[in-house]
Amino acid sequence: MNYTDFKVADDIKLKLYKSMLKPRMIEEKMLILLRQGKISKWFSGIGQEAISVGVTTALSSDEYILPMHRNLGVFTAREIPLCRLFAQWQGKASGFTQGRDRSFHFGTQDYKIVGMISHLGPQLGVADGIALAHKLKYEKNVTAVFTGEGATSEGDFHEALNVASVWNLPVLFCVENNGYGLSTPTNEQFKCEHIADKGVGYGMESHIIDGNNILEVYYKVSELVRDMRINPRPILLEFKTFRMRGHEEASGTKYVPQELLDVWAEKDPLENFTQYLISERLLTENSIATYKEEIQVEIDENLKLALEEEAIIPDQSKELSEVYQNFDLVKIEPGNSVNNIRLVDAISEGLRQSMQKFDNLVIMGQDVAEYGGVFKITEGFVNEFGKERVRNTPICESAIVSAAMGLSINGMKAVMEMQFADFASSGFNPIVNYLAKSYYRWGEKADVVIRMPCGGGVSAGPFHSQTNEAWFTKTPGLKVVYPAFPYDAKGLLTTAIEDPNPVLFFEHKGLYRSLYQDVPADYYTLPLGKASLLKQGDQITIVTYGAGVHWALETLEKNTDIRADLLDLRSLQPLDTIAIYESVQRTGKLIILQEDSLFGGIASDISAMVMENCFQYLDGPIKRVGSLETPIPFNTKLEEQYLSKSRFESELKELIAY
């Protein structure tokens, strides 16, 4: 192995040696503990330590690193107390996730490490967001993100590299090409010779580095990041290395030819570097023994602490109270001056005033800049706030949701406009797995609002008409807001932006331009989770939201003899169950109207909750009215037939007559 080409000071060489020795020794210990059933799964990084250690040492401690499951060396090189690492792997309370997630699935702001989620790819986009925040704050920091070569097949890899390149973000994409995915060799994973070759396609500088040569890794990465700080740009690095053990310990290496293991065993990064340092007289048998002893003492002491720590005693209220970051809304009352405006104007106004209030707020979305978004909600924003804060994005929902998360991690706020709510499916993974679970897993908020232009009645067919709130109300950790009026839309949007938790903000397209309301001109907020009682009556309770509110209002205007409570939920998560129960207790009957197809929607859950909590007050069966169990069709007549609107009146009358 060639070490002589890389000029590195002797003290750094020794530091690199010790930094590689430590994860190797920890792993050897963990493999024993694993066999004893004292820790859960283990993903070995033996033979790959030079990459984690070299990259981490080349970065400064205030630069974020987003490691993977084989990057123990990142954590140890950042000098995380080992007792906390061990407690994490044992699912103990002093671990970084309090037993809520395993292995390396955690982050820590104290050490500027943002751990992976199991889905591998999304963190590449998160790195983009972190780097973007640095850029917007004029900080000259590089962000390093790791991935295996297998995960480069995920769309997230492509999206994140493309965004980083188009936005010129200082992200170091570190691909550890260790020969295999779980068991899949590289020739079944991708067709090009080197992953680094892909850099050309993204207009991105790329390099191949011998990932088993610690001096090469450290030297080259140091040079590159020095330059990236002055001249911000993304760089793709392919580290050639090999996975010496199974994907995780239980899966073994049977499918790996022995010759390959033998060849790569010769290239062991620690073994070779040790020999080199001995030949350079920087190490002796004695000093090696001393270093090993020091590390062994550190491991043993910390392991003792972790093993002695009591097992977690489950506390339901603690778990339930730590899904969302606590947020005390400072209610800002609306002023007296009002304008009679449409829903679309109210949302635009709320967004504009939030941009004025929070100078760390960034809007991202397709065509949101000069074009003003397809619904013109951000029209004129570029002139007022500039292109850095009102960002057109490539068509890559997953990377942008992830980038929004990254902005939040690095101290900013993000609003992302889904061009249509339907397209949230292309960013679904980071929404439900990253944003939703982050606070619960490691206490990191996701200060992100995703605006969701949604809904039918506009003859736009199956992919531009869905109202897909139920995809998200299902997922703990997300808030879901769904206003039906301009006044509510503005006040709820400003609150959603103030709230540090991830909020899906549904905006019904059919309501955008079809109704006007007096809306306070100044900034104000409205609390989430409070339904609005639009009409009061003693005969029946109608619970609905979004366009359903207007369908119910029309029905009541037509049938003036019906005396109904009409409850507009406004927010689905949190849900105002108290308002629902109070009304049902007064009227004794409940009909729930939703625009979405019936099965698995919010109506079903409200129905079940009322049955469980108000059964004794009910004078009839609860009725759910939803749209047909088909995709939403394009043809106007077919769409009318599909939508629950067409059946609501008769169902309402039937229940009243019961």
Ligand SMILES: Cc1ncc(C[n+]2csc(CCOP(=O)(O)OP(=O)(O)O)c2C)c(N)n1
């Ligand atoms: C979206 C997703 N698909 C599949 C898996 C299962 N899985 C976990 S790691 C892995 C292999 C990853 O290979 P690579 O990216 O090369 O990293 P390595 O494990 O080799 O370091 C697979 C298939 C997963 N966790 N997430």
